[in-house]
Amino acid sequence: MGDVAMTVPVLRAFSLQYPEVKITVVSRPFFAPFFDGISNVTFFGVDVKGRHKGFVGLLRLFFDVKQYHIDAVADLHNVLRSKVVRTLFALSGKKVAATDKGRADKKALTRVENKVFAPIQSMVERHVDTFERLGFSISLEHPIFPDKAKLSTEILAITGEKKQNWIGIAPFAQYETKVYPQDLMQQVVDALAKDQKNTIFFFGGGEAEIQKLNQLQNQHKNGVVVAGKLKFKQELDLISNMDVMLSMDSGNAHIAAMFGVKVITLWGATHPYAGFKPFNQPDDFCLTADRTQYPLLPTSVYGNKKVEGYEDAMRSIQPDTVVEKIKKELK
Numbered sequence: 001m002g003d004v005a006m007t008v009p010v011l012r013a014f015s016l017q018y019p020e021v022k023i024t025v026v027s028r029p030f031f032a033p034f035f036d037g038i039s040n041v042t043f044f045g046v047d048v049k050g051r052h053k054g055f056v057g058l059l060r061l062f063f064d065v066k067q068y069h070i071d072a073v074a075d076l077h078n079v080l081r082s083k084v085v086r087t088l089f090a091l092s093g094k095k096v097a098a099t100d101k102g103r104a105d106k107k108a109l110t111r112v113e114n115k116v117f118a119p120i121q122s123m124v125e126r127h128v129d130t131f132e133r134l135g136f137s138i139s140l141e142h143p144i145f146p147d148k149a150k151l152s153t154e155i156l157a158i159t160g161e162k163k164q165n166w167i168g169i170a171p172f173a174q175y176e177t178k179v180y181p182q183d184l185m186q187q188v189v190d191a192l193a194k195d196q197k198n199t200i201f202f203f204g205g206g207e208a209e210i211q212k213l214n215q216l217q218n219q220h221k222n223g224v225v226v227a228g229k230l231k232f233k234q235e236l237d238l239i240s241n242m243d244v245m246l247s248m249d250s251g252n253a254h255i256a257a258m259f260g261v262k263v264i265t266l267w268g269a270t271h272p273y274a275g276f277k278p279f280n281q282p283d284d285f286c287l288t289a290d291r292t293q294y295p296l297l298p299t300s301v302y303g304n305k306k307v308e309g310y311e312d313a314m315r316s317i318q319p320d321t322v323v324e325k326i327k328k329e330l331k
Contacts, residue, residue, distance in 0.1 A: 005258050008038075075097070083098070165197055169200060182212060184314075185319075190220075200224070244264060
């Protein structure tokens with residue numbers, strides 16, 4: 001989800017800077033709402049479990065997309081499926097380019113020995129380079145974000161009218177090494193909830209996560225668990241109205257960033273140097289685990305690798321630090 005969200009600022013800038021060029025986004029139907037409101041964008045949903053399943057399905061996908069009169073292909077995913085489809089377009093005489101994911105640089109950043117601890121090119125910048133190779137130079141220097149979504153009556157029935165600070169908290173991530181310990185997150189929530197000018201919204205999904213969110217909400221009257229209550233597009237509309245979003249290194253961070261929301265991110269085994277810092281967010285919005293105490297960090301690009309003795313790395317991020325950072329950005 002985060003990978004798709006990181007393409008949105010690039011495509012929005014492309015659309016504004018090349019209004020005469022038509023863009024066809026090919027992705028899973030679930031992600032279609034990401035691209036709402038971007039002019040000149042047509043969304044094509046891939047049926048990976050049906051019509052477009054397997055190699056024969058990829059052939060069908062090629063012919064289906066070809067009907068949109070494609071002149072060039074930007075492969076922003078660069079995985080086996082997309083490689084097959086872009087190769088078919090290349091064989092048909094179309095210009096193609098693929099995003100270089102910088103695997104060698106990421107390996108150097110996360111390895112234990114001879115670690116190269118330095119920022120590598122962000123994924124957003126890599127996507128820009130992909131379009132450059134197709135002949136389209138894109139500037140992200142002064143990004144333009146969409147207006148905050150108008151909330152429907154269904155959403156307002158859950159949130160109430162906005163009369164104060166709205167803080168979003170997305171405390172989960174795909175891997176445990178990227179999740180801030182719940183007892184510390186509870187301290188953050190309780191501190192923020194003391195100020196009745198703050199309304200805190202909790203985002204997540206699935207019954208297990210909802211149970212944890214209800215615990216974090218801790219019967220605070222100004223805390224609202226929205227997980228399981230809204231459709232995906234409604235969640236996007238709500239996120240666009242946040243004043244600040246607190247997130248792990250996860251998809252929610254990139255979703256909030258594509259709307260221009262201030263995003264405070266917490267990093268454990270991973271690190272913003274790996275190129276996944278949310279778009280257009282200052283470096284000091286990224287609160288990272290203490291490398292003096294845990295010098296091997298980052299130990300993973302995606303958080304799927306555990307290192308013995310580093311289980312508590314995120315505990316080196318103090319709750320007070322998180323709270324003060326959010327308060328500062330609300331002023």
